[in-house]
Amino acid sequence: MSEQDKIETRRTVFAPAVDIAEKENEFIIWADVPGAENQGVDLDLDGDLLRVTVKVTSPEVGELPLIYREFETGDFETSFRVSQKVDKEKIKAEIKDGVLTVTLPKAAEAVPRKIKVKAA
Amino acid sequence: MTWNLFSELFGADPWGEGPVWTSPFRGRLGERTGPYLNIHGNEEKLMVVSEIAGLDPESLEITVHGRSLTVSGARKLPELAEDECRTYNERVGGDFTRSIVLPYEVETDQVEATYERGVLVVKLPRAEKDKPRKIEVKAA
Numbered sequence: 233m234s235e236q237d238k239i240e241t242r243r244t245v246f247a248p249a250v251d252i253a254e255k256e257n258e259f260i261i262w263a264d265v266p267g268a269e270n271q272g273v274d275l276d277l278d279g280d281l282l283r284v285t286v287k288v289t290s291p292e293v294g295e296l297p298l299i300y301r302e303f304e305t306g307d308f309e310t311s312f313r314v315s316q317k318v319d320k321e322k323i324k325a326e327i328k329d330g331v332l333t334v335t336l337p338k339a340a341e342a343v344p345r346k347i348k349v350k351a352a
Numbered sequence: 353m354t355w356n357l358f359s360e361l362f363g364a365d366p367w368g369e370g371p372v373w374t375s376p377f378r379g380r381l382g383e384r385t386g387p388y389l390n391i392h393g394n395e396e397k398l399m400v401v402s403e404i405a406g407l408d409p410e411s412l413e414i415t416v417h418g419r420s421l422t423v424s425g426a427r428k429l430p431e432l433a434e435d436e437c438r439t440y441n442e443r444v445g446g447d448f449t450r451s452i453v454l455p456y457e458v459e460t461d462q463v464e465a466t467y468e469r470g471v472l473v474v475k476l477p478r479a480e481k482d483k484p485r486k487i488e489v490k491a492a
Binding site: 243248249250251252253256262264265266267269270281290291292296297298299300301302303326327329330331 | 376377385388389390391392393394397399401403404405406407430432433435436438439440442443444467469470471486
């Protein structure tokens with residue numbers, strides 16, 4: 233088989249449904265990634281690009297044939313451009329029940345502060 | 353004759369609704385959105401798999417009655433304070449109910465359901481009394 237005959241196969245990959253919110257001190261990203269393996273979540277910050285890769289395992293069905301299908305299973309991938317306001321060192325992520333929550337705290341300068349006015 | 357579980361589930365209405373969907377999540381265009389389900393099975397047991405990220409486990413109710421399976425529950429999105437908002441929103445939250453007609457009766461007290469990592473799996477073994485039996489022909 234020549235090099236051209238080799239076909240690389242990859243699992244189906246989906247972009248997860250995502251919500252983004254801005255709070256006073258942080259941004260939050262929620263992503264629906266059902267079936268995510270516990271150790272299968274990878275967050276990779278490259279400059280200002282946050283790449284999220286999630287590996288998914290399907291439930292054990294063994295030999296049981298699939299007789300009705302509404303959804304396909306696959307890994308998840310998506311990426312976000314992280315704003316300058318974010319303190320990149322402090323980005324945290326956790327996953328629970330198939331929901332990935334990424335917390336991006338704002339850098340101190342970006343947090344709105346009240347400035348006291350001294351009366352002369 | 354091979355047994356076609358697909359036609360058992362939908363009878364003579366292959367373009368119909370399939371497993372009934374009531375109180376659905378609705379997407380922005382009013383289209384039905386999740387939770388979706390896949391059904392695996394053979395003549396002895398069924399396995400219903402559904403992806404429901406962030407399900408509230410206390411809200412989950414699974415009922416089996418005759419040949420009908422009903423799954424209902426709720427998925428709440430995190431609440432935000434008054435001055436906070438979602439700047440980008442693709443996920444849908446709310447109550448859902450789905451009912452499906454199974455191709456055979458199941459052993460109700462042997463139905464098992466697990467919810468792990470956002471995936472709900474319901475295992476339903478066929479009821480003993482509903483299993484096909486060979487009938488011996490006695491020679492006269």
